[in-house]
Amino acid sequence: MPIDPKKLAVSRLAQHLADGYYSFLTAHYVAVNPVSINALPPVETKVIGQNPVTVVGHAPTGEIKRKDGTVHTIDLRHYLDLLREDQSLQDRFIRNWAIAALLTLGDELNRKSNKYFDRAPILEFVYHLRNGVAHGNRFNITKEGRQRLSKYPAHNRDAAVKSTLGTVFEITADQTGTVLFDFIGAADVIDVLQSVEIHLSQ
Incomplete structure (x- = not known):
């Protein structure tokens, strides 16, 4: 059965964002290496x-x-x-790419023609992560968000890509706290991006 071209387009975007984050982190490693000045x-x-x-x-x-x-x-x-000497700048540097990736993917999933497709838990997970990072990098589950969670769970339980420990993240109706990097880490964001890519390309 042919893949929906809209799903495939968002799948490719998710893959592009994951590749971009890898490239960005590679550039970060090079930049903070003391010998990089020699380049x-x-x-x-x-x-x-x-x-x-x-x-x-x-x-x-x-x-x-x-x-x-x-x-x-x-x-x-x-x-x-x-950049090499300022740890807080490095932390913001890495966090900002993750924020941009989640905003970009969430906005594309939310387009009128897409509307989160089949509302799979990994896509709903992106929905709530995106909203959290867009509102001060904190979870603030509204009444509408709680209703949505009761109908569409948001987790990575069945996601194609997880850590080697198989860590499961689930957003609940009473979720609070900082999204990045208290709830999930930088590599977890890459796992989410890659899981969305795989889910939408099947």
């Missing part, structure tokens, strides 16, 4: 007389483009050092 282009030097001197303002830089074509110029060495 940057060298500071520009000039020879004046017999002595090489550093040209001020010519450290390795990168650019972030604005809509109008102008750019923010960033000092790569400075921000690489900052």
Whole structure:
């Protein structure tokens, strides 16, 4: 039986988000490694007389483009050092990708043409995770959310991808607390993304 193209599109999105998170985490590991500074282009030097001197303002830089074509110029060495030395920045860095992935997938699942498809527990799990991260990264199950949970459970019990320990996460009507990373961790988000990909591609 052919796969519904709408399901397949969301399945591919989930896979793309999981791959993106892996790539993002790989870049993070490289960035926080102390030897990564050696991968940057060298500071520009000039020879004046017999002595090489550093040209001020010519450290390795990168650019972030604005809509109008102008750019923010960033000092790569400075921000690489900052990321490596600031643990709270690293934590936010990793959390923000997970938040963006859950928001993106949840919004796509909620499109008028999709409406969470068959409302499988793994898809409902995404629904409640997405709402939690969208509202201050905290669970706040509303009356509507409790009614939804009574009809459509939200868990990863039957998910295709779980930790090697088989840890089960379930969102209940009285769920409270922080979503990321108290309730689930970064790798658990990847498990959810991959489970959605597999579920929707069958």
